[in-house]
Amino acid sequence: MINLHFSGEGFVPPSTNDFNLPPIFENIPWLTKPVLLVFLSVIVVSVFFVLSARKAAVVPSKLQFAGEGIYAFVRNDLARDVIGHDFMRFVPYLFTLFTFVLTNNLFGIVPFLQFPAMSHVGFPYVLALFSFFIFHYVGIRKQGLGKYLKDIAFMPGVPKAVYILLTPIEVATFFLVRPLTLSLRLFANMFAGHLLLLVFIMGGDYMVHDSHMIMKIFAPFSFTFGIVLTFFEFMVQCLQAYIFTLLTALYIAGALADEH
Amino acid sequence: MRTFNFAAEAEKVNPLIPHTAELVVGAIAFTLLFLVLRKSVVPMFEKAFAARTEAIEGGIKKAEQAQLEAQRALASYNEQLSSAQGEASRLRDEARAQGAAILEELRTKAQEEAARITAAAHASIEAERQQAVTSLRNEVGALAVELASKIVGEALDDQARQSRIVDRFIEDLEKSK
Numbered sequence: 001m002i003n004l005h006f007s008g009e010g011f012v013p014p015s016t017n018d019f020n021l022p023p024i025f026e027n028i029p030w031l032t033k034p035v036l037l038v039f040l041s042v043i044v045v046s047v048f049f050v051l052s053a054r055k056a057a058v059v060p061s062k063l064q065f066a067g068e069g070i071y072a073f074v075r076n077d078l079a080r081d082v083i084g085h086d087f088m089r090f091v092p093y094l095f096t097l098f099t100f101v102l103t104n105n106l107f108g109i110v111p112f113l114q115f116p117a118m119s120h121v122g123f124p125y126v127l128a129l130f131s132f133f134i135f136h137y138v139g140i141r142k143q144g145l146g147k148y149l150k151d152i153a154f155m156p157g158v159p160k161a162v163y164i165l166l167t168p169i170e171v172a173t174f175f176l177v178r179p180l181t182l183s184l185r186l187f188a189n190m191f192a193g194h195l196l197l198l199v200f201i202m203g204g205d206y207m208v209h210d211s212h213m214i215m216k217i218f219a220p221f222s223f224t225f226g227i228v229l230t231f232f233e234f235m236v237q238c239l240q241a242y243i244f245t246l247l248t249a250l251y252i253a254g255a256l257a258d259e260h
Numbered sequence: 261m262r263t264f265n266f267a268a269e270a271e272k273v274n275p276l277i278p279h280t281a282e283l284v285v286g287a288i289a290f291t292l293l294f295l296v297l298r299k300s301v302v303p304m305f306e307k308a309f310a311a312r313t314e315a316i317e318g319g320i321k322k323a324e325q326a327q328l329e330a331q332r333a334l335a336s337y338n339e340q341l342s343s344a345q346g347e348a349s350r351l352r353d354e355a356r357a358q359g360a361a362i363l364e365e366l367r368t369k370a371q372e373e374a375a376r377i378t379a380a381a382h383a384s385i386e387a388e389r390q391q392a393v394t395s396l397r398n399e400v401g402a403l404a405v406e407l408a409s410k411i412v413g414e415a416l417d418d419q420a421r422q423s424r425i426v427d428r429f430i431e432d433l434e435k436s437k
Contacts, residue, residue, distance in 0.1 A: 016275045030281035038285055042293045049301040056308035058315050071305045092298035100293055122282030
């Protein structure tokens, strides 16, 4: 696909169209690379954790230790510390969320896979929708539909006049801003990160093939920067998985609290 | 839903519009992973955590129990030791008292024996003196009679008279003493 950009005159920078990958088989339009990667992530995560947890013992094996470390991180540092009492109910969801997002993000820099599925906005939308429904459901179950909605729209302990300003903000926050920011933050980070890598790698490729000598000399710098950015991307990918899970836990904790 | 028209480069797609297929696939894949992790990963790890906690707490409890037992044993040893010391000192006192009693008894016995021996000696001395006095009296009597007969020239053969004279003589002698 890189060759596409050599047809015209001059360098054609990568665009949003570079994320629009063709179907792998001509007659199955929905089976694209990100779809395949998402299924692959399910298999990879399942196999890894099932193997590491299968013979979970008091004295862990190396594999168990690795899987347990990730699980304990989500369980203790995210679920327990944020949600507190009764956090165990949400551990399976938060654990799935973290490992699923993290694995798909990391696919962005794994050789040969090299595509973050979360840069296709459909996947973050689905995850944000799940989180959205869960934290509202939890809040309604805990406080009853009426009280829950009333507490969101009319925050207790605020002077009545302030509601004119506060009510629209609060309602928008809970029903629009939260799910949107949750999904768009993840999507935009993965999208921009991948685009950035494309710019430097494809730019370097273009410079290598350019007829001017000076371009050929500077091409390695472009590649080097692409590699540096790959390490940076690794950090961003981990961070985004963490943030998505952390915010979901915070929203659940907020819905469980007696007063928002 | 977008179509994949790759040849036409001019087509600009809005990256914020999701593919329907990806929404469905995302939901299915995530649910699948959730079910697997919830069923056969989370419970296993939780079980291991619980077992580990229990092992640690059990170990602590066991150590506490051992310490308690050791303290109890030490206390009982100390008690035994102090009671043994008390017993020893009591025995020592008893022995000392017994020794003193024996000594006292022996002393008394010795004194008694000494007194008895002294008394016997006194008696025998008295008897001998009595005997000596008697024999002396007889001898002195005979001597005196003999002396007197020699002086007066009269043979005093008559036994009765003789002894009367002697007795009177001795009485006079004792009176004048």
